[in-house]
Amino acid sequence: MALYVMKFGGSSVGDTERMKRVARRIVEKQDEGHQCVVVVSAMGDTTDDLIDQAKLLNEQPPAREMDILMTTGEQISIALLSMAIHNLGREAVSFTGWQAGFRTEPVFGKARITDIQPDRVIHALNEGKIVVVAGFQGMTEDGEITTFGRGGSDTTAVALAAAIKADVCEIYTDVDGVYSTDPRIVKCARKLNEISYDEMLELANLGAAVLHPRAVEYAKHNQVRLVVRSSFNHHEGTVVKEDASMEQGVVVSGIAYDKNVARISILGVADIPGVLAKVFGALAAEKIDVDIIVQSGVQNGEADFSFTVALTDLDKALEVIKNVRSTLPYREVTSEENLVKVSIVGAGMVSHPGVAAQMFDVISKQGVSIKMVSTSEIKVSCVIEAGKLQEVVRALHTVYNLDTAEQVFVGGPQERR
Template identity: 50%
Template sequence: MSLIVQKFGGTSVADTERLRNVARIITDAYKAGNQVVAVLSAQGDTTDDLIEKAREINPEASSREMDMLLSTGEQISVSLCAMAIEAMGYPVISLTGWQSGVITNTVSGNARIKKVDTERIEAELNQKKIVIVTGFQGVDRNHDITTLGRGGSDTSAVALAAVLGADLCQIYTDVEGVYTADPRKVTGARKLDEVTYNEMLELATLGAQVLHNRSVELARKYNVKMEVLSSFTGHPGTKVKGVAKRMERSYISSVAKDKDIARIALIGVPNEIGTSFKVFSLLARNQVNVDIILQGIGHEEGKDICFTVAEKDLKKASELLIEQKEELRYSRLETNCDVAKVSVVGAGMINNPGVAATLFEALYDAGININMISTSEIKISVLVDKKDADQAVQAIHDRFFGM
């Protein structure tokens, strides 16, 4: 007998028919002899509707009261889902965050799970019940309801899987799993059977929002085996684990792009110690995240500092840098929104330095110019012109995954 934690997102529980479908998936796992804990998000647009209601009354409502409001969304989902399972004749109970012992810190709206008192859940499992738990929420030491912020329900599921020692944490969503590239955009994109935690983390930062980073980090920390799969098709999905099986010829798992970035260049910065520090600490203090950084070695007349930021942060970053021009003593600021980042991710590339060369060759053959390059142990990102991004992804994908 295995213990399985299943998580269902908002689209999977959006209406009565879908809730019944989720109830079938849950009871199928139960009938197969497993203990099942299901973690549910709020139905469809419920959370957005509640946020809209709150805005109407008070656009600056406290996060404490927002959490009080938003946490009702999952409570509705879990009770309705339990009713659907009752109708099928299986023993079931729904639990809120506080009932299931999810204790968080006191940061309303973006709380972190501190511990999970599993007593109640285990008691219900021992009574052979299916347990349906609200995702996204917990309770702090003051007995105030808290929510976990973005990706909260995934995090709830992984946390429960970790403390309960679950054999598998299945994340049911509206996609079939993790792909070698975006299947809507890239010809020949294939679903991966397995990816590593680290690959998943790199992919998430590239905008492939299949799983939220917090949940993957937690899964990696506690070695929780995850599976991403569709609640609609019932096909096997993609397993996320410490070591992933991969076809021999492919050292990378996926190609992705991010178009919502902008490049900033500071030309003619004094070639002194501490100039980079000044630039990047200024931006960090003002919550501007910097991605790829490229800095030449410089010469007597000065050096150039190039970096990318999210497109939405470009205006703010430019203003900050212009304000501090005298302090930073650069001669010219250049910005460029017509860029995109294309990345390949793969745990296999650590031991295969040829990956970068293959990538550069693919782009060269396609006649695509590379602006900047950044590498980590399992990721290579290149900056290309925005107009070339889709072609770049296809070219790279063809080279690595082509038949």
């Protein structure tokens, strides 16, 4: 007997028929002798429908009220899924985020989990019940309802798996597992059987939509064994774990891209100590993540620097920078859109020098200029113009021997949470 956390995303429970199929899948798992905790997202388009309704009433709805609104999506899912499981003759009990014991920081729209007190979940499991938990949501100490932002249901699943010491956390989605790159761009992308947390983290951070980076971080930190698999078939999926055995001769495991990128340049900044800390501190205070940072050399006591933020945070970031001008004089601030970040990821890179140079060469052969570069031990990222994304990814995929003969089936729309 093992304890499973099974997470189903919005497209897996997109309508009542899919909901019934998910219920059968869960009951199968229980029939194999396992205990099941299920984490579920809002059904299909529910989230978008709620956002649309909100926008009709208020173009900029308050974040607190948005969280009260959005959490109803998962609450509907847990109730309906529990009913579907009951209909198969099994006991199921559903819990909202706050009922399942998720405590978060007091931030609306993208709160982080501060604590989980899963007493009610464990109690229900001990009674032989299937437990269904609403993803994406929690409660502050003051009893305010919060959401985790995009990918939040993955985080719910992994964090809960850690809290209740589950043996496996299965992330059910609409693809068969983690791929060497986006199969919508490269038809001969290959499914990976295993991948390490670190590689997955890089891929997740870089916009591979199957798993949210925060969830992978959580899994790595708590050594939660993750499996990414399809809710539409019984294929084995991709195992994400610490010591993923490296496949023979594989230097690069995957190629990721991220279109949600914008570049901001601050020009003519006085070269005084603490300048960078001031800018990035102000951005961090507004929960704006900064990715690649490049600083030019100092000339005449002035420096230029550039950095990337999510395109969706660009307006807010520019506002923040405008607001710090009084304490941090600069000459000019510029921004650039229509960019994409392409990255190669692989634990094998460590022992193969020259991988980055090879990447730059492939990109330049496509006639694309590289705007920014960032590297880690297992990753090289380049920010390029968005226009030639497909050609660049395909060329890299071939160069790093990732092409497979099989064609990949890609199901419905990507999961959102």
